[in-house]
Amino acid sequence: MARDLIHQAIKSALEKDGWVITDDPLTVINEQTKFFIDIGARKFITATKGQKEIAIEIKTFGYTSILEPFYSALGKYLVYRTALEDSLNNRTLFLGISRTTFFRI
Secondary structure (H helix, E strand, O other), rough: OOOOHHHHHHHHHHOOOEEEEEEOOOOEOOOOEEEEEOEEEEEEEEEOEEEEEEEEEEEEOOOOOOHHHHHHHHHHHHHHHHHHHHHOOEEEEEEEEHHHHHOOO
16 A cells, blocks of 8 residues: 655654554445545543544645645545544544645645
């Protein structure tokens, strides 16, 4: 399974912020389909005395065209979000992108 160029940077940033990486990748099974979301993580939240779980789909965008990879990432995000909901998984899904891509979009 190929990883995006920024995979390790996002993983390191999560760990520095106190997140525990629980899955790399996170497997979600929905009916007869398996989805692989790049990272699953968990963090203990003291205010609520509970845990928060997230899933992150990581995407590296090319520098020539941003719209096509953006549409592809958005489509994947929407499918994964539905798969998480259908599997009764409580994780909140995020799209992990570079700072440069964020400001380009």
